[in-house]
Amino acid sequence: MAGSTGQLRGVLHGNEPIGTDRGPAVVAVSACLLGLPCRYDGDEGGSDALRRRLEALARIGLDVRGVCPEQLGGLPTPRASASLHGGDGKAVLLGKAQVQRNQDGGDVTDAFVRGARQARAALGEHAPVLAVLKARSPSCGVRRAWQDGEVRDGDGVFAALLRKEGVPLHDDEGFLATAAAGALAGDDEATTEAG
Numbered sequence: 001m002a003g004s005t006g007q008l009r010g011v012l013h014g015n016e017p018i019g020t021d022r023g024p025a026v027v028a029v030s031a032c033l034l035g036l037p038c039r040y041d042g043d044e045g046g047s048d049a050l051r052r053r054l055e056a057l058a059r060i061g062l063d064v065r066g067v068c069p070e071q072l073g074g075l076p077t078p079r080a081s082a083s084l085h086g087g088d089g090k091a092v093l094l095g096k097a098q099v100q101r102n103q104d105g106g107d108v109t110d111a112f113v114r115g116a117r118q119a120r121a122a123l124g125e126h127a128p129v130l131a132v133l134k135a136r137s138p139s140c141g142v143r144r145a146w147q148d149g150e151v152r153d154g155d156g157v158f159a160a161l162l163r164k165e166g167v168p169l170h171d172d173e174g175f176l177a178t179a180a181a182g183a184l185a186g187d188d189e190a191t192t193e194a195g
C-alpha cells in the first residue's frame, strides 16, 4: 500500500500528502461514471475499466464522491438533452452564455448553474484534489463540451466551476488514457482501452 500511495502522491500532489487532518481528500466524479442512471437519457455513462480505477483510488483512502449537477439542479431524468449556447461553461457562469434544450430551445441555464453550485457544495468545504468528469457533457465536459450544435473547446458549467478553484480536471477518456491511472489500478490496460 505504501508503494501505491507514493505513486498517487506523484500524480496528484507532487510531494504533498494525501488528505489532511480535515479528513480524506475528495475526488469528484460525474455520478453517471459510477454507474448511476442519471444521464439525460436515463442511462449511465461509465465503464468497468474506469470504475476499477476509481475503486483503486478509494482503496488507498481517497473519498471518491459522485455528483450529478443536472439532477442536483432539479432537472428530471430522463430529460431533454441540452447544449451550451453563445459560449462555454465559464461564460455561462459569468452570465454571458446560456444553456438550452436541444429539442425546443428552452432555457435551462438557471438549472445548470444551480446544479453546478449544489454539486460543488456536496463535495464538502474544501476543494477536491482531483475531478474525473464525463467527456463533452454541457455540465461535466472538460476542455471540450457540446456548444451551438457541435463539440467545441471549453468546459461545461460544472467543470468550469471546479476549474475556478484550481481543481485538476480530467475527463473519463483522458483519465483512462493516462499511464498513471493504469499504475493506480495495478495493471497496464490504460493506454490500450482509451480508444
Ligand code: SF4
Pocket: 029, 030, 031, 032, 033, 038, 039, 040, 045, 067, 068, 069, 070, 071, 134, 137, 139, 140
Ligand atoms: S450532468 Fe454530469 S454526472 Fe450528470 S449525467 Fe450529465 S455527465 Fe453525468
